[in-house]
Amino acid sequence: MKREPTPSLTPSTSMQPISLDVLREKYLKPGETTADELYTRVARALASAEAPELRTEYEARFLANLHAGAIGAGRIMSAAGTDIQATLINCFVQPVGDCIQGVDDEGFPGIYEALREAAETMRRGGGVGYDFSRIRPKGARVKGTASMASGPCSYMNVFDQSCSTVESAGARRGAQMGVLRIDHPDVQEFITAKRTPGRWNNFNVSVGVSDAFLQAVQRGATWDLVHKARPGDDLLAQGAHQRADGQWVYATVQAQALWDTIMKSAYDFAEPGILFLGRINEDNNLRYCEEIAATNPCGEQPLPSYGCCDLGPVILPRFVRHAFGFGGVPAFDFDAFAKVVALQVRALDNVLDVTFWPLPQQREESAAKRRIGVGFTGMGNTLAMLCLRYDQPEGREMAARIAQCMRDAAYTASVALATEKGAFPKFDAAQYLAEGTFASRLPEPIKASIRQHGIRNSHLLSIAPTGTVSLAFADNASNGIEPPFSWMYKRKKRESDGSTTEYAVEDHAWRLYRELGGNVDALPDYFVSALAMSAQDHIAMMEAVQPFVDTAISKTVNIPADYPYDDFKNLYMQAWQARLKGLATYRPNAILGSVLEVHTPAPAAEAAPAPAAPATPVDPMRTVIESRPRGGLSAVAEKLEYWTQEGHKTLYLIVSFLPVPTGIGNGTVDRAIEFFMPVGQSGESQQWITSSMRMLSLAARGGFLERALSDMRKVAWDRGPVRLGTHRKDDGTVVPMWHDSEVAAMAYAIQNILARRVADPVQQQLPLEEPAAMAVPVPQSMAGKKCTECGAHAVIRKDGCDYCTQCGHLGTCG
Numbered sequence: 001m002k003r004e005p006t007p008s009l010t011p012s013t014s015m016q017p018i019s020l021d022v023l024r025e026k027y028l029k030p031g032e033t034t035a036d037e038l039y040t041r042v043a044r045a046l047a048s049a050e051a052p053e054l055r056t057e058y059e060a061r062f063l064a065n066l067h068a069g070a071i072g073a074g075r076i077m078s079a080a081g082t083d084i085q086a087t088l089i090n091c092f093v094q095p096v097g098d099c100i101q102g103v104d105d106e107g108f109p110g111i112y113e114a115l116r117e118a119a120e121t122m123r124r125g126g127g128v129g130y131d132f133s134r135i136r137p138k139g140a141r142v143k144g145t146a147s148m149a150s151g152p153c154s155y156m157n158v159f160d161q162s163c164s165t166v167e168s169a170g171a172r173r174g175a176q177m178g179v180l181r182i183d184h185p186d187v188q189e190f191i192t193a194k195r196t197p198g199r200w201n202n203f204n205v206s207v208g209v210s211d212a213f214l215q216a217v218q219r220g221a222t223w224d225l226v227h228k229a230r231p232g233d234d235l236l237a238q239g240a241h242q243r244a245d246g247q248w249v250y251a252t253v254q255a256q257a258l259w260d261t262i263m264k265s266a267y268d269f270a271e272p273g274i275l276f277l278g279r280i281n282e283d284n285n286l287r288y289c290e291e292i293a294a295t296n297p298c299g300e301q302p303l304p305s306y307g308c309c310d311l312g313p314v315i316l317p318r319f320v321r322h323a324f325g326f327g328g329v330p331a332f333d334f335d336a337f338a339k340v341v342a343l344q345v346r347a348l349d350n351v352l353d354v355t356f357w358p359l360p361q362q363r364e365e366s367a368a369k370r371r372i373g374v375g376f377t378g379m380g381n382t383l384a385m386l387c388l389r390y391d392q393p394e395g396r397e398m399a400a401r402i403a404q405c406m407r408d409a410a411y412t413a414s415v416a417l418a419t420e421k422g423a424f425p426k427f428d429a430a431q432y433l434a435e436g437t438f439a440s441r442l443p444e445p446i447k448a449s450i451r452q453h454g455i456r457n458s459h460l461l462s463i464a465p466t467g468t469v470s471l472a473f474a475d476n477a478s479n480g481i482e483p484p485f486s487w488m489y490k491r492k493k494r495e496s497d498g499s500t501t502e503y504a505v506e507d508h509a510w511r512l513y514r515e516l517g518g519n520v521d522a523l524p525d526y527f528v529s530a531l532a533m534s535a536q537d538h539i540a541m542m543e544a545v546q547p548f549v550d551t552a553i554s555k556t557v558n559i560p561a562d563y564p565y566d567d568f569k570n571l572y573m574q575a576w577q578a579r580l581k582g583l584a585t586y587r588p589n590a591i592l593g594s595v596l597e598v599h600t601p602a603p604a605a606e607a608a609p610a611p612a613a614p615a616t617p618v619d620p621m622r623t624v625i626e627s628r629p630r631g632g633l634s635a636v637a638e639k640l641e642y643w644t645q646e647g648h649k650t651l652y653l654i655v656s657f658l659p660v661p662t663g664i665g666n667g668t669v670d671r672a673i674e675f676f677m678p679v680g681q682s683g684e685s686q687q688w689i690t691s692s693m694r695m696l697s698l699a700a701r702g703g704f705l706e707r708a709l710s711d712m713r714k715v716a717w718d719r720g721p722v723r724l725g726t727h728r729k730d731d732g733t734v735v736p737m738w739h740d741s742e743v744a745a746m747a748y749a750i751q752n753i754l755a756r757r758v759a760d761p762v763q764q765q766l767p768l769e770e771p772a773a774m775a776v777p778v779p780q781s782m783a784g785k786k787c788t789e790c791g792a793h794a795v796i797r798k799d800g801c802d803y804c805t806q807c808g809h810l811g812t813c814g
Contacts, residue, residue: 045081049350069315088355091127091296095305124358127175131293136229137185163202175297185250211278216255223255288431300554306365323385342413348372373462380478381509391537396544403548423454543578552581622703642724712747716740
């Protein structure tokens with residue numbers, strides 16, 4: 001029996017604790033205890049699509065390929081081979097028509113039928129992208145009811161609420177992408193909708209931008225906002241009119257002004273993203289039989305109605321030989337990589353035959369075109385292991401070579417698969433290879449093979465965010481195409497016996513470099529992180545790789561808070577001119593949420609000037625601090641779980657500390673000076689808690705914090721006692737602790753935080769109640785959206801995923 005060669009593995013001695021945690025929490029099923037057992041389950045499931053006489057052979061080959069680094073996306077690794085009716089497909093695009101029920105005059109499902117289809121898809125584990133542009137704009141005439149339309153943005157509110165109530169298979173919240181075309185009359189409301197706090201929390205949003213619009217921006221021309229639906233009488237009276245092509249012009253605006261509205265929202269709110277629809281459709285191998293208007297939630301898969309993301313990344317660091325130059329010249333094993341990619345094509349093609357499909361339309365669309373998405377993860381780590389900088393031409397050249405090798409291996413394998421199992425039904429050689437399509441730029445031998453034998457899969461490549469699969473299966477390798485975000489952060493959790501375990505979450509390449517004997521305290525310059533390189537360098541990497549990817553690349557361009565607005569606008573034009581399919585950026589700023597920044601504490605002399613030494617000793621915890629020092633402070637986030645007569649409640653409190661001189665030698669001591677509760681957690685209690693936090697902050701800076709907390713412990717109310725924490729009696733029995741009010745309970749919790757900080761200055765947070773894992777803040781906290789785990793407004797888009805820079809929680813990746 002033929003086996004695929006397995007590349008030699010990196011010499012990491014064991015899995016990191018974070019990898020084991022994620023593996024157990026996200027992927028292992030009852031009865032499984034190791035990744036090997038999981039791989040066996042997945043390999044057997046994918047081999048079941050083969051002819052009976054070939055299943056044993058391909059189960060062994062797929063298993064070897066999984067060990068070699070060819071893993072599936074999250075849905076495959078979680079659900080393949082199980083008895084739950086969950087899809088193995090990560091994401092879909094679903095159509096939304098211009099009617100309420102049934103189908104519209106073009107055959108697209110009505111709004112509430114589309115909502116039902118989306119709910120079923122998310123319930124089965126898939127994320128969903130939509131183009132809402134068919135929905136008639138606000139103020140359009142609704143002939144059947146003699147009324148005026150409310151517009152697509154109002155219906156997006158309904159989709160958003162539906163997503164928040166649908167828990168998908170495996171307790172994974174459904175991700176959504178909402179798209180509106182740049183010429184839709186409601187596009188300005190769409191662009192600015194997320195400026196309203198809490199609106200569309202379950203959506204990523206992107207504007208579908210045409211080449212014609214961007215050319216109008218460059219020329220300083222006007223732009224028509226149009227729809228096929230007839231405007232109401234009020235809009236007609238204001239000048240709405242019908243064009244020669246039949247479209248109704250609702251308004252005409254300056255293209256540059258509309259572009260500025262998009263750019264200002266993206267600059268301040270990180271959304272909307274931009275989809276370059278002209279590039280997407282021009283490049284599409286199937287432009288002869290479909291039009292694409294939307295993508296999956298992370299943007300790496302432009303898809304037609306009911307199209308799907310069947311994804312499987314290959315772990316690139318597995319193919320580096322002599323990493324960092326230890327033992328020889330570092331090199332990438334292209335031959336081994338190509339063999340693994342070739343077999344990955346067959347595995348993902350089989351996924352289409354063994355998956356559960358939430359909707360019959362999805363099954364039919366997939367069967368007609370057989371789209372798959374072979375990708376990679378760990379590009380940033382791989383370049384470092386090859387001693388190449390991610391942000392330099394040499395690094396980009398290597399990344400392009402890897403992508404080109406993946407392209408050629410995948411297309412060659414799909415042609416071979418077509419000779420065995422048949423080409424996809426919609427295949428037309430002349431149109432598939434027509435001038436301008438991605439396939440038309442393939443090497444001539446591959447194009448000749450396609451003409452002769454056909455090809456099994458219409459599209460084969462996609463660079464997606466890899467989220468938790470990189471954590472669980474790739475030793476926390478850098479995500480997808482991204483450079484590493486940080487080299488290491490601490491995680492601390494309390495065990496069942498009451499003890500505390502702390503471990504480091506380490507970047508794979510950083511960890512490997514240390515294990516091979518490198519000095520991580522003096523890293524070579526090819527260790528470059530996402531925040532240490534320019535925005536232009538991020539885009540340049542996408543530009544280098546995109547020519548070899550037939551769909552798109554999911555990547556977040558992180559830029560500093562003080563990045564000039566004019567330069568920011570130019571990034572998007574640069575991306576369009578580089579023929580990218582889209583762009584998403586993230587700039588931390590105060591508008592997005594929390595002002596807290598967690599850094600390594602600055603020396604006391606920089607944080608606050610020390611007063612001249614007095615004649616008599618002064619307690620450093622009681623001197624007056626006039627105002628909060630500027631800049632970042634060391635901080636902890638404490639999760640408070642307590643019980644009132646109304647039931648279980650949860651709050652998060654954040655306490656910031658300032659190192660102040662002890663007056664003895666050169667030592668410092670951490671002093672609490674600010675208390676903060678992330679907004680939006682507590683309903684009717686919000687005002688008094690916020691007020692209490694501000695008063696405590698004043699007391700802390702005024703030097704009488706202990707007295708203030710003591711007074712708070714005495715506050716009582718008439719709503720019954722509050723249970724928080726435990727108390728150990730003299731006989732050793734541990735019993736619940738009761739307080740006279742929520743105010744008193746919070747004061748008790750804060751006293752515990754301060755006591756632990758004095759006992760252990762480097763401690764971050766420990767729960768007062770049942771043992772539970774608590775993540776320590778990563779070295780750099782950034783302002784962002786609200787975190788569903790800790791409540792801090794610190795969720796950014798990192799590596800294409802929602803990532804909380806306060807508690808380390810990894811959320812939706814699409």
